[in-house]
Amino acid sequence: MNEARNPIPLILTAIASVIGTVGVLWYYGYVHFAKEEDALLLAEFTMLKTVAGQDYKVSLKPASQVAQCVDGVLVLFDTEQKGLTGVLVDQRKQAVRCMGQETPQQ
Structure with missing residues (x-):
């Protein structure tokens, strides 16, 4: 039962989770990306x-x-x-x- 696991799906899931979390926080106003005009x-x-x-x-x-x-x-x-x-x-x-x-x- 020592199968080699493919780490690519785990890495993609982690990246998608971080991007999704930041996107939701930005949508609800908890994260603000400062712009020069601010x-x-x-x-x-x-x-x-x-x-x-x-x-x-x-x-x-x-x-x-x-x-x-x-x-x-x-x-x-x-x-x-x-x-x-x-x-x-x-x-x-x-x-x-x-x-x-x-x-x-x-």
Whole structure:
């Protein structure tokens, strides 16, 4: 009963299993393959300067990004694209700092 086994079907099964698993995880959003355009500008932001006694108008519809203070840096979370986050920076790629909200400590 010492038959020599052919390893090719086992190798092909292992490769197909890995490819199938990665494909299913990608389909359900657990794996994201980063593309060059993912690092590009997500949206343009403009700061409206508030002046005492002067009115300004903003849209009632909220933006699709939500900001949160994390370790003193303003981090944006996109509500339309799952898992898309980024740090708000200025023209010189300097991170916008936030203050007044402490990061939870464990």
